[in-house]
Amino acid sequence: MLKMKNLPGLFFFGAALLIIGAFYVKPLSAAQADYKALEASGMNEKSKKVPVKSSPAQPVLVSRPKVEYKAQGLRDPFWPLVTEKEASSAAVPVQAKPLPNFNVQGLVWGGVLPQAIINNKVVKKGDVLGEAKIVEIGKEGVTILFDNKEYTLSPSVARGQQPAVK
DSSP: OOOGGGHHHHHHHHHHHHHHHHHHSOOHHHHHHHHHHHHHTTOOTTOEEEEEESSSSOEEEEEEOOOOOOOTTOOOTTSOSSOHHHHHHHOOOOOOOOOOOOOEEEEEOSSSSOEEEETTEEEETTOEETTEEEEEEETTEEEEEETTEEEEEOGGGGGTOOOEEO
């Protein structure tokens, strides 16, 4: 809320801004001098002359260079980066690493901190065994992340069966 004692100060401040704004406008003779300087600088003849209003009495022409867009030899941005033909020829089959032998010997999954015994080591969620990370421990087995794939190891893996791949 404005206080009454601040009103005269605000009035004089506003009046000062109006007066400064009125005298700050560039005089017509200065604008004409700028135009003559542009012509003297040798703008090319292809440039386009555009009228610019500097005062209501007489428009001033300003030279602007003509811009041409040449897209020769550039890629169309609306087409895919790689075509299907290039993708199929460039795709190299990646050899998946074989899953190391993990012997799940026991599971403790009912408590606050589920744990498992794998290869005679007690592990919990987040631990790393070699290159495999323990993701989950549940009653069905231990889920690990190996070579960007998830595997579920159960105690049946110890008996020679392959792990399930999710």
